[in-house]
Amino acid sequence: MTDLHAPAPQVWPTLRANDARALIRFLVDAFGFEETIVHGKGDVVEHAQLSWPLGGGIMLGSERDDPDNPWKLTPGTFGAYVVADDIDGLYARAVAAGAEIVRAPFTTDYGSHDFTVRDPEGNLWQFGTYRGEPRKATAG
Template sequence: MTDTKTPPPQVWPTLRANDARALIKFLVEAFGFEETVVYGEGDRVDHAQLSWPLGGGIMLGSADRGPGDQWPLRPGTFGAYVVADDIDALHARAVTAGAEIIRPPQDTDYGSHEFAARDPEGNLWSFGTYRGEPRAGD
């Protein structure tokens, strides 16, 4: 879906992971995020950006970054709703990759077809067709 009136996303949800490299691999394989960039050495990830095919994305990094950590998010406490087009195919992909499905595909009373899953770190992901309501003036 191309919308020339909507600017590119400028809000990037962030999360931390105990095993950031494994989480990146899972999010790419299970849900279809695209690995855009990963900085860090060895098992440590200082910064990663995963892009979502329909726009936007997330940023993540390793949780154990030592004293003085200025972004001390606990792994497994993140939750996000992500807009997707083919929910049933995405659900099948997630199941194949081993995602814990916490709500199978269903239709909602607000017109979305969606499902919810938990990643190996414990984060909650909801994928649906609902694109949100237009802002006033749109």
């Protein structure tokens, strides 16, 4: 369930894909990302935004030769840690959708319950319950 009251993300991890439309379908089916917007025609995705139900999201697009755009990312080299609640259920969903298992569910020494998979483009995704440490208060 999406938290509509969560603050808007200010950092957007981005990636490129050889087959962006197929990767979008995979990320929605395997992990539960929500397709927010996809711009492009035919097989080419100029820009896509996928939202994560607990907050945040990613942006992605098709690999293309664009000499005017210095934003060059190689497909299959992306990695992300994504916070989730039902790790075992999400792991089963990812396996059923064909994610390549890198590491089955495990518990870290700091108490996070995680698993790691690779998507069809070769990107690494680790899902876990660790939400990070609280931000330090700043004097102001």
